[in-house]
Amino acid sequence: MSVILKLKMMRENFSKMEQKIADYILNHPEEVKQLTTYQVAKICKTSQASIVRFAKKMGFSGYPDFKLSLSQDIGVRSAKKQVNIIDSEINSDDSLQEVCQKVAHENVRAIEDTYSLLDFKELEKAVKALEKAKRIMILGAGFSGVVAKDLSYKLLELGKDVVFEMDFHIQLSLLSTMGAKDILFVISYSGKTKEVYEITKKAKERGILIITLTTIAGNPIRDLGDISLNTVELNKNFRATALSPRISQMTVIDMLYVRLILENKEMEENILEAMEIVKNFKL
Template identity: 30%
Template sequence: MEDSVFSLIRTKYNTLSPTQKNVADYILSNSEKVILLSIGELAQFCDTSETTVIRFLRKLKYDSYQVFRVKIAQELSGETTDSIYEEIGTDDDIADIKRKVIQLTISSINDLNNLLDEKQLAFFTEAIVSGGKAIFIGVGSSGIIAADAYHKFLRLGIDASFSSDSHIMSIACAHARKQDLVVAFSHSGESRDILESVELAKEGGAKIAAITSYPNSSLSKSSDIVLLSSSRETKYRSDAMISRIIQLVIIDTLYVSTVLKLGSEGIKRLHKSRLAVAKKKT
């Protein structure tokens, strides 16, 4: 199935220049108007030049504004959920907030089809079953996500550790070896504690897997494997909130992929973990 143009705009958003983001914002918020506008009129409404609009289209792999406009019209006529882009406002009641937050989250999960690179998923799966240790790190809210990943892969019998403490992270990463995998969680990709730990791990030759929202971040540039989480910048709901949910979906995808990679041995390990905690349940 062909990708939604609205989903494509959202998933490419962080790669756009500030002026291109203005174009993206206008299109997402005024899609029904855009299908009636010429490229010059769109540029005028966005307070930019036609050249900027053309560069924006090229970022989305569109060579023709006409084709782009027709694609939007087709999606609107089909009333796709991806065409809904509503900002939460100060006048919204609890019903509006509930609906918009749920819709934004659903759309962001759908965006993963554009964001998640299958080759990167395969590289991660291969690295985590290679026999080395998996070191999961993250601070703040990213630490909570890293803990969830640690718990899931530990259930599969993976030799794993987890830390959200800057000192423990640095110590663990300083002892990382060539066969080990450091899985670093950071929404911004600019957390100093994470970046310092990653550099220590790289000195020992360990592989680095980053789960972050920004492809051009320092963490992404320092990593061997990069898995991107969708981000949606809204006024009253930070994109980090949505990123948290998306990263949990990424973890589940990696977990299932790893189970299949391990085959019957993976199922055996999973059953062993279930039996280990079964007696603790009443």
């Protein structure tokens, strides 16, 4: 998991002191990988215990583990800097070729960043939960609704009992029929969509297992989840709003889908049977 990317994603949800520590690390990554907790604490005017807690909040066992991952991240990023890539905004005066290059690069970067933020333990937990689920309700609105629809189709192909509805009132009705053996899979880029949050909250109250696919930064919907899957949070501009979140979400969905097929022979057979049926309707 990319330490630097995760720091950027989580920064808004840090306390003022944690933001100060994060900013120092982001601005001086090469120096930090050589410093002790005492030295970093002195520079940031805080305690060594605070530095250790910060490392643990980032998901590491301690400061040495954090430094090791930071060093590895710096190495990967240094290698990428050797490659000439287009990393500027899409502008109205760009040529068609420039627009295509930038869109292609943006999509590739979204996939790479999504992979770097993966928590494989959470991903495996999600796969196991989906395998065992009696019924799966999928929730998503706007662009996330498009991804939710794709997930529902993929799970139906695998022979799972899946429900997906865009209407808020129908969602509430469906939720009332669900129980402890069922799953609510919530897809929300921001994790702050009001209607989606309300449905998720109701599911939590009913004791339904919740899988969330949201940005890694803290958000209300993610906080309600039992299993949390991450997507990248990018700059709030045209590119990020229209392109990258969808690509990031789809990447995680495809990873789950492929893993489910590989884990279950019956699901693999369902896919092959579906492909055979569809083939008969091709010209």
